[in-house]
Amino acid sequence: MHGTHKIVSKSQLSEEVFRIEVQAPLVAQERKAGQFVIVMYDEDFSERIPLTIADADPVRGTVTLIFQTVGASTHKLALKNPGDSIVLLGPLGNPTHIERFGWAVCVGGGIGLAPLHPIAKALKEAGNRVTVISGARTKDLLIMQDELAAIADEHIVVTDDGSFGRKALVTEPLGELCRRAPSPDIVVTIGPPIMMKFCAETTRPYGIKTLASLNTIMLDGTGMCGGCRVSIGGTTKFVCVDGPEFDAHLVDWDGMLMRLGTYKEIEKEAHDRCHLEMRIEELEAQGDGARAPEKEPAK
Amino acid sequence: MSHKEEYIMDNAEVELARLRSAPVTPKVRMQIPPQDMPAQDPSERRHNMDEVALGYTPAQAMLEAERCLQCKNAPCIAGCPVRIDIPGFIGKVKGGDFLGAGKIIKKTNLLPSICGRVCPQETQCQAPCTVGKALHSVGKAVQIGRLERFVADYERTHGAVEVPNVASPTGRKVAIVGAGPAGLTCAADVRREGHDVTIFEAFHKSGGVMVYGIPEFRLPKVLVQSEAEVLESMGVDFELNFLVGRTRPLLSLLREDGYDAVFIGTGAGLPKFMDIPGENLVGVFSANEYLTRANLLKAYMKGKAGTPIYPSHRVAVLGGGNVAMDSARMALRLGAEEVRVLYRRTREEMPARAEEVEHAIEEGIIFDFLKSPTRVLGDDKGRVAALEVLSYELGEPDDSGRRRPVPIRGSEEIMPFDTVIVAIGNESNPLISQTTPQLQVDRHGHIIVDERQKTSVERVYAGGDIVLGSATVILAMGEGRQAAQAINEILQ
Numbered sequence: 017m018h019g020t021h022k023i024v025s026k027s028q029l030s031e032e033v034f035r036i037e038v039q040a041p042l043v044a045q046e047r048k049a050g051q052f053v054i055v056m057y058d059e060d061f062s063e064r065i066p067l068t069i070a071d072a073d074p075v076r077g078t079v080t081l082i083f084q085t086v087g088a089s090t091h092k093l094a095l096k097n098p099g100d101s102i103v104l105l106g107p108l109g110n111p112t113h114i115e116r117f118g119w120a121v122c123v124g125g126g127i128g129l130a131p132l133h134p135i136a137k138a139l140k141e142a143g144n145r146v147t148v149i150s151g152a153r154t155k156d157l158l159i160m161q162d163e164l165a166a167i168a169d170e171h172i173v174v175t176d177d178g179s180f181g182r183k184a185l186v187t188e189p190l191g192e193l194c195r196r197a198p199s200p201d202i203v204v205t206i207g208p209p210i211m212m213k214f215c216a217e218t219t220r221p222y223g224i225k226t227l228a229s230l231n232t233i234m235l236d237g238t239g240m241c242g243g244c245r246v247s248i249g250g251t252t253k254f255v256c257v258d259g260p261e262f263d264a265h266l267v268d269w270d271g272m273l274m275r276l277g278t279y280k281e282i283e284k285e286a287h288d289r290c291h292l293e294m295r296i297e298e299l300e301a302q303g304d305g306a307r308a309p310e311k312e313p314a315k
Numbered sequence: 316m317s318h319k320e321e322y323i324m325d326n327a328e329v330e331l332a333r334l335r336s337a338p339v340t341p342k343v344r345m346q347i348p349p350q351d352m353p354a355q356d357p358s359e360r361r362h363n364m365d366e367v368a369l370g371y372t373p374a375q376a377m378l379e380a381e382r383c384l385q386c387k388n389a390p391c392i393a394g395c396p397v398r399i400d401i402p403g404f405i406g407k408v409k410g411g412d413f414l415g416a417g418k419i420i421k422k423t424n425l426l427p428s429i430c431g432r433v434c435p436q437e438t439q440c441q442a443p444c445t446v447g448k449a450l451h452s453v454g455k456a457v458q459i460g461r462l463e464r465f466v467a468d469y470e471r472t473h474g475a476v477e478v479p480n481v482a483s484p485t486g487r488k489v490a491i492v493g494a495g496p497a498g499l500t501c502a503a504d505v506r507r508e509g510h511d512v513t514i515f516e517a518f519h520k521s522g523g524v525m526v527y528g529i530p531e532f533r534l535p536k537v538l539v540q541s542e543a544e545v546l547e548s549m550g551v552d553f554e555l556n557f558l559v560g561r562t563r564p565l566l567s568l569l570r571e572d573g574y575d576a577v578f579i580g581t582g583a584g585l586p587k588f589m590d591i592p593g594e595n596l597v598g599v600f601s602a603n604e605y606l607t608r609a610n611l612l613k614a615y616m617k618g619k620a621g622t623p624i625y626p627s628h629r630v631a632v633l634g635g636g637n638v639a640m641d642s643a644r645m646a647l648r649l650g651a652e653e654v655r656v657l658y659r660r661t662r663e664e665m666p667a668r669a670e671e672v673e674h675a676i677e678e679g680i681i682f683d684f685l686k687s688p689t690r691v692l693g694d695d696k697g698r699v700a701a702l703e704v705l706s707y708e709l710g711e712p713d714d715s716g717r718r719r720p721v722p723i724r725g726s727e728e729i730m731p732f733d734t735v736i737v738a739i740g741n742e743s744n745p746l747i748s749q750t751t752p753q754l755q756v757d758r759h760g761h762i763i764v765d766e767r768q769k770t771s772v773e774r775v776y777a778g779g780d781i782v783l784g785s786a787t788v789i790l791a792m793g794e795g796r797q798a799a800q801a802i803n804e805i806l807q
Contacts, residue, residue: 059520089621240527241607242603
């Protein structure tokens with residue numbers, strides 16, 4: 017039986033953000049902007065973790081994934097190193113619909129900047145004028161900045177704490193762009209759900225078509241579990257096979273946010289335990305020499 | 316094991332010896348009662364994931380085999396979707412040649428330890444059994460399924476699992492999409508002819524519904540694994556974590572990758588929901604999701620598994636099939652205090668296997684017949700708090716021949732629950748047809764095939780739930796077998 021994929025390189029972009037490049041020639045060849053994969057850190061006990069594809073190199077046969085260690089599972093994934101194998105299934109979901117809209121505004125928040133990159137790139141290549149709004153809590157979490165700056169005709173950077181760029185939320189410059197004449201032809205937003213919700217509210221009064229890429233709870237990623245379901249304009253849709261991108265003005269954001277919190281308490285407990293275990297391991301590694309005498313039998 | 320179980324087993328030996336002290340006439344055979352299968356005590360098993368049924372002892376199996384009349388016309392064979400030589404293998408069991416019995420079964424069924432456990436025998440091989448007919452009760456038919464299970468387990472535990480012969484290489488290549496019952500059966504039959512076979516599976520384990528859906532306590536995963544290992548020893552190649560249609564287009568397999576034929580056995584797809592208000596509240600799950608978390612992703616191993624399961628106290632399961640029984644019994648094992656199955660009709664109309672319903676009742680699952688929810692009610696955090704439930708009565712028979720449930724006006728009541736598991740079936744999986752527009756599907760999205768399982772695309776065959784809708788393991792296997800025959804013919 018085969019089906020695992022080797023990590024060929026790994027780097028840490030900030031305290032919580034990791035980039036891994038994984039050998040997956042067919043996925044690298046087939047994937048298009050907007051698609052995602054499901055990864056597992058092992059084949060027995062791992063959760064199935066959906067991650068958007070940040071980049072792919074069909075020549076090297078690799079895909080690049082960027083993820084933030086937000087819970088126990090992503091922490092365990094971050095412990096994997098080049099040479100280790102992981103489970104990877106994809107590419108999943110429908111590709112972003114790319115065409116020449118005119119002026120496209122791409123809004124990315126935090127880790128969402130990673131999957132925003134291939135979409136912004138594809139929009140640029142299709143002949144659009146591209147404005148990128150990069151947002152993060154703090155300077156450290158701003159990722160893919162060189163890559164996005166290279167594509168963008170205009171690049172606006174904001175941080176919540178003002179440690180880099182403008183001290184603002186992404187919705188502030190987004191609102192300003194909406195008020196320009198002519199206004200943007202399309203807005204694409206990827207990031208924390210609450211950010212995408214407020215991006216949708218920002219563009220709604222101007223009637224600007226806005227797409228959001230959703231990252232909901234998901235098991236198989238092939239339409240079988242229905243865990244990813246979300247109400248779109250009153251109809252239940254599955255993010256894995258109908259999405260992951262939807263008209264942001266039709267998404268039931270509050271319902272989606274509630275569903276995302278389904279396992280919040282359990283996950284917090286697992287996350288805390290995971291930190292505790294990692295701390296114990298660290299201490300053991302440090303303290304091996306110091307505590308060695310204790311292991312000797314008492315005479 | 317309880318005293319009752321010990322008695323059943325000991326008694327079989329005494330009975331068998333007594334029986335064989337005199338000539339066994341058909342009349343005597345008819346007087347032997349069907350052998351109960353020992354099972355874990357309900358009060359114990361509702362707290363563990365171990366298999367519920369424990370299987371026959373050799374004496375019980377031989378005694379049960381003595382009940383078979385060896386009918387010349389063998390009506391039981393016609394009732395079996397894969398046409399096992401049932402009187403043949405039972406004859407061997409009677410004589411104590413359990414490995415010989417296994418060989419007979421394996422001629423037409425590569426997965427007997429699975430079928431012996433999950434087939435709905437009471438509507439298949441055991442339904443036309445002469446003994447059952449004579450005694451006016453299908454429950455008193457020869458217990459063919461239990462015997463099949465015994466033979467398969469005996470073979471495995473005695474290290475005698477034989478790898479079927481594979482003909483010399485033909486140089487032909489066949490791709491199988493999906494490692495469930497249809498795909499595994501098709502793979503085995505095609506491989507026997509000497510063709511190269513690769514199975515593409517989207518999940519990280521092979522087995523399909525047998526690993527993600529059917530719980531450990533009904534079908535131990537080690538059995539599914541050992542059946543897949545037999546295929547590996549036959550030289551079948553498994554590509555896990557490979558989603559045909561997305562990782563590689565279906566037609567590229569034929570046009571670029573050198574496959575001479577493809578079999579699609581992708582199984583069930585999108586879970587159906589009730590389409591009632593509140594179904595997206597936190598705490599409403601499809602049975603697929605609930606069972607996949609618990610089975611495939613081992614969420615019951617708390618602390619070890621990365622996948623969480625919702626902490627439930629009062630669970631409502633909607634539906635009346637095997638999947639509903641599995642969900643209810645799983646919820647109980649995961650710690651729910653009360654589990655109720657809500658079904659629109661009555662016990663007689665339930666599609667679940669009788670044995671599963673009995674086991675569920677023994678374990679303390681409560682059945683609310685003639686009830687169906689109209690709304691899911693949530694608390695201020697968007698979590699399930701209750702169901703609004705409507706009562707029904709049975710009216711005239713509908714197209715399926717079952718009496719149609721008619722709602723009783725004004726009978727709405729509120730039942731408190733924190734978890735709702737929807738087990739009312741699946742729609743077809745849209746992935747293959749979405750990504751392969753050439754493939755013709757019906758209005759439900761099921762792939763259209765001819766009587767040989769051939770699709771609208773040359774050299775592409777399909778079978779199992781992607782063709783049938785929600786069916787059973789054995790029917791899927793039957794289709795896999797039929798497709799294999801057709802594929803083997805075109806590759807001659």
